[in-house]
Amino acid sequence: MAQGLAESHYSNPTIRWIDSRLPIFTMMHKEYGEYPAPKNFNYFWNFGALAMVVLLVMIVTGIFLAMHYTAHVDHAFNSVEAIMRDVNYGWLMRYIHMNGASMFFIVIYIHVFRGLYYGSYKQPRELLWMLGVVILLLMIMTAFLGYVLPWGQMSFWAATVITNLFSAIPLVGESIVTWLWGGFSVDNPTLNRFFALHYLLPFVIVGVVFLHVAALHITGSNNPLGIEPKSKRDTLPFHPYYTIKDMFGLGVFLIFWAMFVFFAPNYLGHPDNYIPADPLVTPPHIVPEWYFLPFYAILRAVPDKLFGVILLFGAIVVLFFLPWLDTSKVRSTRFRPVYKWFFWLFVVDCVVLGYCGAMPAEGIWLVLSQLGTIYYFGFFLVIMPLVGKFERPRPLPASISEPVLPQSGGGPLPAGATAKPMEKA
Template sequence: MATKTEFNNPVVRWVDERLPVFTYLDHEYNQFPMPKNLNYWWNFGALASVVLVLMIVTGIMLAMQYTAHVSMAFESVERIMRDVNYGWLLRYIHMNGASMFFIVVYIHVFRGLYFGSYKAPRELLWMLGVVIILLMMATAFLGYVLPWGQMSFWGATVITNLFSAIPFVGDWIVTWLWGGFSVDNPTLNRFFALHYLMPFILFAVVGLHVVAVHITGSNNPTGVDVQSPRDTVSFHPYFTAKDSVGLVLFLFVFAAFVFFAPNYFGEPDNYIKANPLQTPPHIVPEWYFLPFYAILRAVPDNFIGAWMGFTLINAKLAGVIAMFGATIVLFFLPWLDTSKVRSARYRPVYKWFFWVFLADCLLLGYIGSQPAEGAFIWIGRAATAYYFAHFLIVFPVLGWFETPKPLPTSISEPVLKENS
């Protein structure tokens, strides 16, 4: 913040001289230089922050009406749906908002993968993004438990039980997480407390993510660094205008689900009150966890044990490690990718691997939704193996072998050429 902005309004000037928030806003959201060639895939970061705010606002309002007790939680949600003014709207926005949040963030991540947004100097920006995904997953899981339906209860049971795979202290940790000897009232109470807490931590990390992107500046579809002011336009009005187009379109899709198919992403079983004595025939997580669920179930019995002669690790633990590893591996991506070229536009081979990887993730999602039997098991294992191979083999090796297409000398160059 080298130069202070001059403001005409005396009150704004008075505040700004003592606390330069207006100068900050002016620099970061008005004058801030953005590469002028950003396409609409660059909308999704802004969309994600809008959804986050929407989730926090609707969530606070729902919390005012919700009762975190095993004998009242389910009914209190139904009271919100039936008796609270526009309660159905708040709850359907919040419920579908979770799905929208993941859709938007997953697109944001794949945009980063395609255009190499994780490479130097944006490694830390990318890693903060991975932290955001982990926090989102934890928050979404905790929130899904709160309506205390059958899937809430059994999902909570399955996921918390994963911690029992930790050697020696696993069972003790699970009891500690539950606050008892099964998922029960203490569990629901703490999940509610944590579900209220986590979004604010998430908000803080999103803040860091935004600060970080304002240090390096946005990547762009060519992946070539900004070289002169000719390559950029100011954030306002250019990207406020462009983001508005994407935002309204997104809200249209969001509203279509909220008003006309509010339960499309949900499981009917969660409209049955939790019953610890009756297990649902298929326990499936929400759609955004399905690829990870497939990876969790992909590790065969005794695979690691037999292979490494290491008896501490059983299949369950290996599955849990694989599931968390699927996200953790993203932290190392900036160093696993050995190519100097950022954008897939100039990486003829990587471009194909990108689409194969996307297809692999969707396949894992499909496998995660199916019962673990027959061919699904083998397809799930192959898809899991490929998932990790993409990061641990394809990324490092491709950088050495691939001959990239010639890069433009600047962001403006291809544009000027096209127009001449």
């Protein structure tokens, strides 16, 4: 081999020529072919790959939509309708994209809850988790910006409500809002920059996803048992085992997505967004898309605007600190008999908050939002640190391969097993 060239195992001369100068084939083989993945993944481990597929579909459909969309307050609504009516398969592109936003959040929320349940954020995967939270933040921004583009009533009023949140910042709040709008109200400059940013951010997400996957491939994947693979017996090469499993999961997921796109395309949307934006008419209920409802409930739970906004952002920011808030050394909730209950209560809490977010902020719904908000933050800031200290986890299996044969039931534990907690979790 000539000096300065990378070593390549490919025999095809063209591939070998490229690979020895830029080893992308070797890299792909290493990261997606040989990558040793724990052999005990359950189907919750499909959702990372699903999210990647949704992201790509969103970018592709989005680019085609952008070719026909006009980012101007006088034309935006009608240009979307022109896509729906006059562009060949424009309705297909738009319904895939529109429902794709919901699908993306369904997939990501499951992905996040999976990480939460199996402790995928714990040492050594802290940075991997934090990059994931960055992706979630970028997604939230992208989804909000995109929802404004059709310039329907909900688009306009969502833009107004959300940008106005920044006015709660003392002293500079009003100036920031004017700067965000590019004027003194949500208007054409706002729509234009929202379009520019909505086109930009997905590519930023792609970049962070790359880092997310790169970080994953340094630490290796977590698994339902939350213990590290000890030998080759515990892992399988990513291809073909998990490529085929992901393909099957993808098929199921695409059926789910297709049911919305083809048979109930507007089920997850709001009828008011088919009314062109009118700054002079406020809709009776301004409701965000379903995936923002829990956060919306937290925002409205407190009467003080600034405090509400702090809680809203805090609800996401707190996720960054999870690796240090959770004091338990055991990753998988399967082995945490006390934490388990708090975890499921947290899941219920998020659902309740979401429901409250869709209801008017008054009476019982306000009280429920407040209780839900207290538990949301209490779970992360109080319960996680304390339970980790006082809980006595169930004994961990010695290796991933071991518990496959004698399936661990809830039977009596051998004496001394509880006294000796896991080694390195």
